[in-house]
Amino acid sequence: VSRKWTRRPGLIAVALVVLVFSALILTTITSVIWPGEAKVFAPLFCDDAQPDAFVVRDTYTSGTGETAMNFTLYCVGPRGDHRDAGWFGPFLVMTVANAVVIVLLVVALVAWSRFRRKRRPPSSRRITSTSDAIT
């Protein structure tokens, strides 16, 4: 952690809020397009007795003609016995996973840009201060 961050705890809080918000938005979008993503994390919710995960879609049509969908993760056993694992838990785990992906992407981008800056030959560096201009 750079000194800039340790000196400004407010920056960390803002970064965390942005991260949580971005992860929630990303999870909302991905869970609408690919609800089956929850099955990736099924081992966290399904035990060995009911190891097969299904994301079940319920579709409702309201009186005004609007269509709504509900998703539920089910753990299913070999005899068809099943347990409702809900959707809140899987959604939360997907959000955490997406937050980790976002952090990794940001770290990779920062590292890449620093690497590029270091590799640039000194002659091609832009003059950023008067001291650079004098030297």
Place this chain on the structure above:
Amino acid sequence: VLALTVLLSGCVGVTDRDDFAAEVQRRGGGVTSDLVSGPMDQLRDRLGEDDPELLALSITPSSRYVALQVRDPDERDNVDDYVSRNGHLGDPEPVRVSATDDLDSRTFRVSQLPALDRLEDVADDSIAALGFDDAYVTSIDVSITAGAPGLRVSVGSPRATGTATFDADGQLLSAVRA
């Protein structure tokens, strides 16, 4: 991209409710012994009674739904309905009992029915005895019949339905196509 998003919305990796129900049926209907043992454990804790007196026990495995009619151990003439969904036992609902209802003649205890500890075998035996293709258990009802507790297993299939009856030990008594 927007059109693709709308087209793909809720499509990737999901199973529709009807298809899920069909998958449960394809695997046999979902009969496992914990359908009874789970709610009974909760009922024992709730009543403080090791072996509560029951008047009826009905299991719908496809929805993990168990209905129990129970005599209050403190006031034995009081009867309550309990429902268990997904393994969670709900609150008791009082049942009206008529003056002519002979509760004692309908009362049984789970300890009298060893078959409830091996419901998987009961389900398999029912399906085998009826011999339907793609058969699955739709419900199991426990009650007193001809003075003894027994099980009545309803079996469904795309082309036929039937009923198998078992004694308290899980011995097959009859299997009849409807």
